[in-house]
Amino acid sequence: xxxxxxxxxxxxxxxxxxxxxxxxxxxxxxxxxxxxxxxxxxxxxxxxxxxxxxxxxxxxxxxxxxxxxxxxxxxxxxxxxxxxxxxxxxxxxxxxxxxxxxxxxxxxxxxxxxxxxxxxxxxxxxxxxxxxxxxxxxxxxxxxxxxxxxxxxxxxxxxxxxxxxxxxxxxxxxxxxxxxxxxxxxxxxxxxxxx
Amino acid sequence: xxxxxxxxxxxxxxxxxxxxxxxxxxxxxxxxxxxxxxxxxxxxxxxxxxxxxxxxxxxxxxxxxxxxxxxxxxxxxxxxxxxxxxxxxxxxxxxxxxxxxxxxxxxxxxxxxxxxxxxxxxxxxxxxxxxxxxxxxxxxxxxxxxxxxxxxxxxxxxxxxxxxxxxxxxxxxxxxxxxxxxxxxxxxxxxxxxxxxxxxxxxxxxxxxxxxxxxxxxxxxxxxxxxxxxxxxxxxxxxxxxxxxxxxxxxxxxxxxxxxxxxxxxxxxxxxxxxxxxxxxxxxxxxxxxxxxxxxxxxxxxxxxxxxxxxxxxxxxxxxxxxxxxxxxxxxxxxxxxxxxxxxxxxxxxxxxxxxxxxxxxx
Numbered sequence: 001x002x003x004x005x006x007x008x009x010x011x012x013x014x015x016x017x018x019x020x021x022x023x024x025x026x027x028x029x030x031x032x033x034x035x036x037x038x039x040x041x042x043x044x045x046x047x048x049x050x051x052x053x054x055x056x057x058x059x060x061x062x063x064x065x066x067x068x069x070x071x072x073x074x075x076x077x078x079x080x081x082x083x084x085x086x087x088x089x090x091x092x093x094x095x096x097x098x099x100x101x102x103x104x105x106x107x108x109x110x111x112x113x114x115x116x117x118x119x120x121x122x123x124x125x126x127x128x129x130x131x132x133x134x135x136x137x138x139x140x141x142x143x144x145x146x147x148x149x150x151x152x153x154x155x156x157x158x159x160x161x162x163x164x165x166x167x168x169x170x171x172x173x174x175x176x177x178x179x180x181x182x183x184x185x186x187x188x189x190x191x192x193x194x195x
Numbered sequence: 196x197x198x199x200x201x202x203x204x205x206x207x208x209x210x211x212x213x214x215x216x217x218x219x220x221x222x223x224x225x226x227x228x229x230x231x232x233x234x235x236x237x238x239x240x241x242x243x244x245x246x247x248x249x250x251x252x253x254x255x256x257x258x259x260x261x262x263x264x265x266x267x268x269x270x271x272x273x274x275x276x277x278x279x280x281x282x283x284x285x286x287x288x289x290x291x292x293x294x295x296x297x298x299x300x301x302x303x304x305x306x307x308x309x310x311x312x313x314x315x316x317x318x319x320x321x322x323x324x325x326x327x328x329x330x331x332x333x334x335x336x337x338x339x340x341x342x343x344x345x346x347x348x349x350x351x352x353x354x355x356x357x358x359x360x361x362x363x364x365x366x367x368x369x370x371x372x373x374x375x376x377x378x379x380x381x382x383x384x385x386x387x388x389x390x391x392x393x394x395x396x397x398x399x400x401x402x403x404x405x406x407x408x409x410x411x412x413x414x415x416x417x418x419x420x421x422x423x424x425x426x427x428x429x430x431x432x433x434x435x436x437x438x439x440x441x442x443x444x445x446x447x448x449x450x451x452x453x454x455x456x457x458x459x460x461x462x463x464x465x466x467x468x469x470x471x472x473x474x475x476x477x478x479x480x481x482x483x484x485x486x487x488x489x490x491x492x493x494x495x496x497x498x499x500x501x502x503x504x505x506x507x508x509x510x511x512x513x514x515x516x517x518x519x520x521x522x523x524x525x526x527x528x529x530x531x532x533x534x535x536x537x538x539x540x541x542x543x544x545x546x547x548x549x550x551x552x553x554x555x556x557x558x
Binding site: 004005006007008009010011012013014015016017019020021023024027028054142143179180192 | 281284288289339343
């Protein structure tokens with residue numbers, strides 16, 4: 001049976017539209033069913049000039065001078081997360097596979113991290129210097145309308161001075177992927193809604 | 196890159212007028228003879244403007260949907276995006292039989308809208324996807340639409356998207372990636388479609404895409420001269436095959452002939468500037484390379500003139516200029532030596548020209 005061009009085009013276009021709807025539905029379901037965690041975030045400096053409708057984020061865990069960097073090897077693409085208090089999670093370590101990661105921490109997530117070690121207290125710096133773990137889990141921007149984007153950017157700047165607390169609300173699915181659900185700013189949740 | 200079919204009818208027309216003038220053909224046969232030759236379809240200004248306008252309209256639709264963040268909520272925005280995509284696909288389907296050029300333009304816009312729909316859907320629902328997968332997915336959709344509606348524009352969009360997907364998050368051209376670029380499969384498909392559907396734009400794009408694949412092979416060889424020489428020879432053979440199709444008057448084969456000839460000469464030229472096999476990286480080897488480059492350019496110029504392929508002739512002349520400068524440089528600006536080499540090349544060129552003239556002279 002030979003199909004004319006018109007029905008062929010509509011069949012292909014329909015399949016493409018269904019595929020796109022399928023991706024949205026599956027991603028939505030995975031986001032809803034995953035385990036929710038809070039991760040500390042910082043603003044990206046300098047902010048993007050074109051960031052009118054999104055906020056650039058950097059998932060970054062602060063390490064106190066008494067803390068230490070978790071083990072890290074090049075090529076590790078799984079991170080073990082563990083609760084560090086108040087519903088907030090931090091990095092327990094990294095590994096090559098999900099199975100290995102589960103032995104390090106309770107929640108495995110696909111990604112990698114780099115650690116800047118803290119400096120302990122010394123004679124020249126009695127308070128010590130904080131370190132940081134930069135976490136790459138594919139969460140690097142939050143799409144939002146321009147007014148909200150500007151408000152969040154301002155809060156992220158205040159966070160740098162220790163006057164605000166901004167966290168990413170992340171859903172970790174069974175597939176190990178992290179999906180952004182929203183932001184928590186000074187205890188208030190700003191979640192994605194479909195409407 | 197000129198196409199022989201484009202000028203064939205005009206050349207016959209001029210010949211018939213000459214034959215009529217000489218009394219060899221009767222004047223009343225002129226129109227009947229010309230009617231047996233196909234009229235070559237050129238892209239007229241109105242059609243070109245329709246293409247530009249159509250693509251700009253598609254971009255306007257995409258920009259409108261992506262810009263209205265505060266006004267339209269997420270789900271309606273997604274519905275609007277899908278609606279625009281399906282509306283353009285429907286319009287293309289509706290015009291497929293009656294207005295094939297309009298259908299082609301509309302399907303090109305449909306492919307562009309779907310490509311941006313993938314990105315915009317990711318933004319609308321904050322879906323962190325893989326940029327490479329997004330480009331490849333959009334490219335597959337564009338090729339599927341192209342095959343469904345015989346759209347050269349959508350196929351061109353597909354080729355460009357495959358190229359984007361190949362480059363996103365890859366280090367191929369510094370030899371740091373082992374994945375195979377999708378263009379290895381897409382470029383031959385594009386070339387096949389260009390020849391089957393007779394599309395100049397698609398022919399140019401797919402010829403460039405094939406040369407891009409050769410560049411990928413060259414990058415994987417970590418700048419090895421032998422690999423460049425081999426790739427140059429392969430491209431030369433492909434240029435020969437395209438020339439054969441060109442002589443058979445296959446529409447747009449001349450495009451491939453021109454680009455492959457350019458690619459072969461370019462790869463050959465580069466081969467002389469990357470480290471050669473150990474022990475051969477000498478002044479003599481460099482000079483020999485430049486002389487062969489010059490001779491090959493001269494041969495291509497003769498071939499381009501013989502085939503009446505303007506682009507091939509132009510490529511050969513530019514290549515000759517490059518080869519002359521390279522030879523001068525490698526001879527250390529020793530003018531006596533340079534004069535000797537150029538004299539030798541001139542003698543060879545004249546002998547070759549005389550030989551060709553002898554072969555083509557009517558008996």
